[in-house]
Amino acid sequence: MQRLARVESEAAAPHVGECVTIKVALAGQPNVGKSTIFNGLTGMNQHVGNWPGKTVEQKTGGCLRGDKQFDFVDLPGTYSLTANSVEERVARDYILHERPDVVVAVVDAAIPERSLYLLAELLLLPAPVVLVLNMMDVAAQEGIQVEPRVLEAALGIPVVPMAATKGRGFEALLDAVVAVWDEAYPYNPHRPVILPAHQTVLEELITWVAAYVPKPYPADWVALKLLEGDDEVVALMQSALPADVWTRVHDTLLQHEDAILDIAGARYAWIARMIRAAVVRPKLGQMGLTARLDRVLTHPLWGTLALLGVLAVVFWLTYAIGSPLQGWLDTLIQQGAEASRNGLQGALPRWMVDLLADGLIGGAGMVVTFLPILVIFFAVLGFLEDTGYMARAAYITDRFMHAMGLHGKSFLPLLLGFGCNVPAILGTRIIETKRARWLTILLAPLIPCTARMAVVAVLAPVFFGRAAVWVAWGLVAVNLGVLAILGIVFHRFVLKGEQAMFIMELPLYHLPNARTIGLYVWQNVVAFLQKAGTVILAASVVVWVLSYFPADGDVTQSYLAWIGRGLAPIGALMGLPWMLMIALLTSFVAKENTIATLGVLYGNFETTLPTLITPPAALGFLVVQMLFVPCVATVAAVKQETRSWAWTLLSLGLMLVISLGAGILVYQVGTLLLGG
Amino acid sequence: MLKALLTLIREDIYCTPQELAEALAVPAPLVEQMLVQLVDNGYLAVPETCANGCSSCSLVQACGARPGSGLRFWTLTAKGVSACP
Numbered sequence: 001m002q003r004l005a006r007v008e009s010e011a012a013a014p015h016v017g018e019c020v021t022i023k024v025a026l027a028g029q030p031n032v033g034k035s036t037i038f039n040g041l042t043g044m045n046q047h048v049g050n051w052p053g054k055t056v057e058q059k060t061g062g063c064l065r066g067d068k069q070f071d072f073v074d075l076p077g078t079y080s081l082t083a084n085s086v087e088e089r090v091a092r093d094y095i096l097h098e099r100p101d102v103v104v105a106v107v108d109a110a111i112p113e114r115s116l117y118l119l120a121e122l123l124l125l126p127a128p129v130v131l132v133l134n135m136m137d138v139a140a141q142e143g144i145q146v147e148p149r150v151l152e153a154a155l156g157i158p159v160v161p162m163a164a165t166k167g168r169g170f171e172a173l174l175d176a177v178v179a180v181w182d183e184a185y186p187y188n189p190h191r192p193v194i195l196p197a198h199q200t201v202l203e204e205l206i207t208w209v210a211a212y213v214p215k216p217y218p219a220d221w222v223a224l225k226l227l228e229g230d231d232e233v234v235a236l237m238q239s240a241l242p243a244d245v246w247t248r249v250h251d252t253l254l255q256h257e258d259a260i261l262d263i264a265g266a267r268y269a270w271i272a273r274m275i276r277a278a279v280v281r282p283k284l285g286q287m288g289l290t291a292r293l294d295r296v297l298t299h300p301l302w303g304t305l306a307l308l309g310v311l312a313v314v315f316w317l318t319y320a321i322g323s324p325l326q327g328w329l330d331t332l333i334q335q336g337a338e339a340s341r342n343g344l345q346g347a348l349p350r351w352m353v354d355l356l357a358d359g360l361i362g363g364a365g366m367v368v369t370f371l372p373i374l375v376i377f378f379a380v381l382g383f384l385e386d387t388g389y390m391a392r393a394a395y396i397t398d399r400f401m402h403a404m405g406l407h408g409k410s411f412l413p414l415l416l417g418f419g420c421n422v423p424a425i426l427g428t429r430i431i432e433t434k435r436a437r438w439l440t441i442l443l444a445p446l447i448p449c450t451a452r453m454a455v456v457a458v459l460a461p462v463f464f465g466r467a468a469v470w471v472a473w474g475l476v477a478v479n480l481g482v483l484a485i486l487g488i489v490f491h492r493f494v495l496k497g498e499q500a501m502f503i504m505e506l507p508l509y510h511l512p513n514a515r516t517i518g519l520y521v522w523q524n525v526v527a528f529l530q531k532a533g534t535v536i537l538a539a540s541v542v543v544w545v546l547s548y549f550p551a552d553g554d555v556t557q558s559y560l561a562w563i564g565r566g567l568a569p570i571g572a573l574m575g576l577p578w579m580l581m582i583a584l585l586t587s588f589v590a591k592e593n594t595i596a597t598l599g600v601l602y603g604n605f606e607t608t609l610p611t612l613i614t615p616p617a618a619l620g621f622l623v624v625q626m627l628f629v630p631c632v633a634t635v636a637a638v639k640q641e642t643r644s645w646a647w648t649l650l651s652l653g654l655m656l657v658i659s660l661g662a663g664i665l666v667y668q669v670g671t672l673l674l675g676g
Numbered sequence: 677m678l679k680a681l682l683t684l685i686r687e688d689i690y691c692t693p694q695e696l697a698e699a700l701a702v703p704a705p706l707v708e709q710m711l712v713q714l715v716d717n718g719y720l721a722v723p724e725t726c727a728n729g730c731s732s733c734s735l736v737q738a739c740g741a742r743p744g745s746g747l748r749f750w751t752l753t754a755k756g757v758s759a760c761p
Contacts, residue, residue, distance in 0.1 A: 079709070079712070080713075082716070084716055111703075111705050113702070113703045113705050113706040113709070114705045114706075114709055117709060117713075229717075258759045260678075260717055261678045261679050261682070261717075261719070261759060262678075262679065264678055264713055265677040265678035265679055265680070266677070268677040268678060268702075268706060268709075268710055269677040271706060272677065272700075272701075272702045272706065275702070275703060275706070279703075281703070294694075298692075395692070
């Protein structure tokens with residue numbers, strides 16, 4: 001094969017002296033090795049420019065073989081010829097207007113099904129096609145067997161196996177091109193057929209438009225593209241057809257608006273038949289790691305059990321490693337508070353000393369002691385995220401939400417809710433229907449956000465010691481259970497029939513990256529510390545002031561006690577003293593305030609609280625904490641997104657009733673079973 | 677085959693392209709290509725995975741649905757629902 005300089009004039013006569021010129025267009029998707037083939041055929045004899053009037057790169061070149069000169073044009077990489085992009089328009093316009101002698105369709109042999117749609121469209125154009133199965137070596141490495149001869153028989157066109165990067169198949173390709181060009185090959189393409197119902201319409205369209213189709217477009221191709229709803233061809237024919245004919249054509253197209261589904265669907269069925277005939281894929285034993293893992297991790301039963309197990313491990317790691325560190329930090333904070341109290345005694349008024357020691361260090365400082373727990377919690381979540389497991393968790397959760405019709409677009413905002421309820425509420429903007437959107441807004445606060453989880457991570461070991469893992473696990477299950485019940489009730493009685501089906505793709509599993517996880521932990525910890533230094537600090541001061549005045553530190557005679565006693569009757573139903581009710585109340589500002597408030601009111605609450613309330617009351621308190629009204633930022637988001645005070649108050653009231661009701665139920669049933 | 681795919685999505689039993697491919701007895705890449713075509717023709721939509729609030733959310737890195745997290749979603753549009761047999 002001798003390479004030649006490019007023949008500048010595309011319109012040159014096909015025969016130059018003794019030499020015969022064959023014009024060949026290379027078509028194919030991006031990344032199928034088309035450029036490698038082009039470079040292999042033309043070497044240095046290339047010209048690179050732009051397609052006329054376009055910014056798309058045009059590569060042309062040539063080679064000489066015996067008495068035949070081949071002029072190659074490398075068409076832009078496209079997935080189809082539907083005029084959706086400038087590349088697709090350039091590729092099909094070239095074939096239609098320049099009429100190459102042969103079109104070479106390049107296909108990746110490892111995934112031939114991806115490229116055969118383009119082939120199906122190329123076969124409709126007025127140029128014979130040679131199919132190249134490139135990357136046969138890669139397909140063999142993947143254990144994929146492709147049978148070129150079988151595919152050739154099924155397609156009725158020449159099929160050439162190649163491994164362009166290894167220089168294999170170039171001679172066979174040129175042989176096939178020549179055989180098609182000089183009609184030595186019995187070229188008889190088996191094109192996809194369209195359904196009989198649309199065949200009749202297609203024939204009608206051909207009859208109506210044939211006389212008006214501008215050159216060089218083939219009438220049958222134009223009619224088919226009209227039926228497919230191809231914008232460019234529709235515009236072309238609208239200007240070419242007389243008004244009365246266009247009206248008839250337009251009315252027919254409107255009646256067959258979904259014809260594209262049948263036409264393109266028939267092409268996919270044709271592709272599936274070709275692949276079934278000519279491609280053998282690896283068996284189950286040769287499946288990749290992701291596929292093998294997903295057989296278990298996305299299985300309805302095993303996947304759900306695996307998710308519950310992962311959740312248990314997350315909590316176990318958090319408590320087993322984080323709690324001892326938290327205890328150590330707590331001692332430091334307590335010592336710091338006492339040291340500052342002793343150091344400042346006499347130098348400052350007593351209330352200021354108490355504010356510093358009990359309000360600031362005892363409140364906001366107490367929250368900071370939980371940093372180790374959060375670091376471990378976020379590190380484990382970051383690890384799961386970076387391995388690709390979290391997508392599987394979402395997939396399994398979707399099955400759980402299936403029953404209440406809340407998957408699809410509602411699922412995404414709810415998924416966000418595990419991080420923070422505020423973006424979850426804002427994320428409902430992607431839901432079109434108002435009722436589905438408002439229902440999602442109503443349910444989103446029931447997703448346990450990281451702040452609620454952080455509070456549980458701190459308080460569960462205080463009350464339940466080693467059993468904290470199972471308590472935390474159960475609390476998450478309670479929240480999701482309540483969400484499901486509410487969702488089912490609303491779906492059955494309020495949003496009947498409204499459903500948004502969806503499909504999600506799962507990413508491949510991969511080894512986690514330490515830097516990514518570190519960054520994830522860092523960003524979350526910084527956000528937590530910012531909150532501790534602002535909202536939680538301010539709330540701690542307010543709680544301290546209310547608990548200190550007007551009785552100079554006697555909390556039982558304070559403003560807070562006055563408020564708390566108002567809540568005492570409800571607290572009594574759950575076996576909770578009023579201080580715990582106040583802790584719940586302050587969580588309305590930010591969930592972490594529960595911890596800060598307990599720190600202000602009880603000091604070292606880790607040792608005090610278990611002696612003050614019974615296990616059923618403690619469990620009831622945690623249930624209320626998890627289901628309680630969301631923080632003020634979430635409520636503001638609900639109001640902003642619904643623009644309805646009624647719905648916002650309904651959301652608040654519902655959460656309040658559910659949380660208190662669940663807390664009372666847990667306490668009463670627990671007391672009945674275990675005793676007071 | 678595209679109508680069969682839309683019908684399967686409408687049935688709401690299958691959740692991933694892989695499951696749809698198994699149900700249709702075709703390779704998964706072919707289903708992915710069909711999904712792209714259905715999006716191009718307005719029968720499916722690819723929802724935005726993050727709303728306005730996400731840009732200021734401190735937990736955006738933790739979010740499984742953030743852009744670039746590897747999750748890809750397709751939802752049936754009203755046109756897709758009405759096109760189902």
